[in-house]
Amino acid sequence: MKTPTHHLLSVSFAHQAQKQAAEAFACEFNLPCQALHKAQSELTLNFTEMQLELIDLSQNMKLSIDFVGGSLGHRKKYGGGKGQTIAKAIGIKQGKPVPSVLDATAGLGKDSYVFACLGCPVTLIERSPVIAALVKDGIERASLNIEFTEIIDKGFVLHNCDALEYIQAIESNNKPDVIYLDPMYPEKKKSASVKKNMQMLQKLLGHDLDTDKVLEAALDKAEKRVVVKRPKGAPVLQANKPPTLNYESKGTRYDVYIIQSR
Ligand SMILES: C[S@@+](CC[C@H](N)C(=O)[O-])C[C@H]1O[C@@H](n2cnc3c(N)ncnc32)[C@H](O)[C@@H]1O
Structure with missing residues (x-):
């Protein structure tokens, strides 16, 4: 699968409990991974307990998918x-x-x-x-x-x-x-x-x-x-x-x- 090479993108995790899943994704697609509070890229795919979300740190915006609500x-x-x-x-x-x-x-x-x-x-x-x-x-x-x-x-x-x-x-x-x-x-x-x-x-x-x-x-x-x-x-x-x-x-x-x- 095509790897996202976008330099603006990283993977992050909200808590230690999501660290392993975040690291596995980051490793598969060759992306940097760190705790959310350390993320420096403009966009980060953030693993949380509740959901997966794409965060635009420059605009403080979050995107996740909710098919029910x-x-x-x-x-x-x-x-x-x-x-x-x-x-x-x-x-x-x-x-x-x-x-x-x-x-x-x-x-x-x-x-x-x-x-x-x-x-x-x-x-x-x-x-x-x-x-x-x-x-x-x-x-x-x-x-x-x-x-x-x-x-x-x-x-x-x-x-x-x-x-x-x-x-x-x-x-x-x-x-x-x-x-x-x-x-x-x-x-x-x-x-x-x-x-x-x-x-x-x-x-x-x-x-x-x-x-x-x-x-x-x-x-x-x-x-x-x-x-x-x-x-x-x-x-x-x-x-x-x-x-x-x-x-x-x-x-x-x-x-x-x-x-x-x-
Ligand atoms: C404008 S968005 C589609 C929005 C969608 N109709 C919706 O309702 O949410 C276009 C999407 O198509 C994907 N895409 C474009 N070309 C593609 C291809 N050849 N194979 C698979 N996905 C592709 C892009 O990655 C992007 O996520």
């Missing part, structure tokens, strides 16, 4: 539903079976979680070991909650690997209905619309410049459609065909490529 839990209870734009984009229709979704750029797993709440079995692919570790921790904590059991039972499986390799290896009898892509997009300066969490992600990961290739592979391996999430006004990704249609919601566009039956 917080904004995601709120969206599950009160938002969403089959009428939301993202549901239409992946082809959800009243009275039709829900599609299986391969989220090839899972990030913090928010969109994946929306698909799961709509009833879809979801496979999450995330290449950053740091982000994947945060999502894995979120899944493990949520699994203790009865409300999350249904989602786990339908399928909510994370793989820390590169999407291009994963997609290329999909066999013809095992194609996901939908392959979903939401690459990091170069933002103009620090716009107010870039949420704080996304700013931390941009600091850690930079921009995804190789998504055209992932899209080509996805067009070959999706059973029904490929969906690419873009900021409104952004150019479409390069591919050997244009999107079949698109959906727009506040600030976001979903480019949909319908796969003709082969």
Whole structure:
């Protein structure tokens, strides 16, 4: 797995009890490790008794994943539903079976979680070991909650690997209905619309410049459609065909490529 070489990143632990786990992660990915109060890098992946968290020490900001409470839990209870734009984009229709979704750029797993709440079995692919570790921790904590059991039972499986390799290896009898892509997009300066969490992600990961290739592979391996999430006004990704249609919601566009039956 690709090692995060970001010089701004280290691993830390809140108490001695988490030292061993933190050191094991740091050793696997060749990162410095120390107690939190000694951390000097801008970003640190901090092991605590309660959760795994990414801390931006320069802005005193913390990011951890909560699939049960917080904004995601709120969206599950009160938002969403089959009428939301993202549901239409992946082809959800009243009275039709829900599609299986391969989220090839899972990030913090928010969109994946929306698909799961709509009833879809979801496979999450995330290449950053740091982000994947945060999502894995979120899944493990949520699994203790009865409300999350249904989602786990339908399928909510994370793989820390590169999407291009994963997609290329999909066999013809095992194609996901939908392959979903939401690459990091170069933002103009620090716009107010870039949420704080996304700013931390941009600091850690930079921009995804190789998504055209992932899209080509996805067009070959999706059973029904490929969906690419873009900021409104952004150019479409390069591919050997244009999107079949698109959906727009506040600030976001979903480019949909319908796969003709082969
Ligand atoms: C904008 S974020 C996705 C946010 C996500 N949709 C959410 O709802 O939280 C893009 C993520 O895709 C990951 N990514 C980009 N290219 C990838 C690839 N080829 N394989 C696996 N992950 C990739 C990046 O590491 C980053 O975490």
